[in-house]
Amino acid sequence: MAAKTNQLKVSLPTDTTILLEREFNAPRHLVWEAMTKPEYVKQWWGPRGYTLPSCEIDLRVGGEWRYLSRAEDGSEYLFRGVYREISPVERLSYTWIFDVAPFNENVAIETVELEERGGRTYARTTMLWPSKEVRDGHAEAMQDGAAQTMDRLEELLATMA
Secondary structure, eight states: OOOOOOOOEEEOOSTTEEEEEEEESSOHHHHHHHHHOHHHHHHHSSSTTOEEEEEEEOOSTTOEEEEEEEOTTSOEEEEEEEEEEEETTTEEEEEEEEOSTTGGGOOEEEEEEEEEETTEEEEEEEEEOSSHHHHHHHHHHHHHHHHHHHHHHHHHHHHHO
16 A cells, blocks of 8 residues: 555534545546445445445435445444535535434535546535534544545545556
8 A cells, every 4th residue: 555645634614514625646537436436435435444335326416325334343324315416526515414313313514526636636525514513523523434434535546547
């Protein structure tokens, strides 16, 4: 595995948002494919030690996505949402629900923006939460997992180039 040169940057720009920023060593069209095709998403989504035995993507406005994540101990977690905006290779916006009580009472709006910079891709993901309290609960729990997930995406992209 190549040395890790890209780090995930996590910030809290407003009381209700989480901002994730990461650069990938791959062109934008490959990052888009890896983020929108189930056969690729299954290979990178989730922290190390987790698998994605089920990945459904209906990539159209109003279409649904559902990811079933499985931990090493066999516990399973469902994530799901509905696509709100799709601008191929540039922007993707959808609802994001961690479908485990009591977290499933809160819906986030996640927007991913991809910008090509000299054959590399800058990804900016904004998660908008219904309140500061909900945002804080997710921000604390997700930072390590999000960093591992983005590292796994980088590793997959290296095999796609």
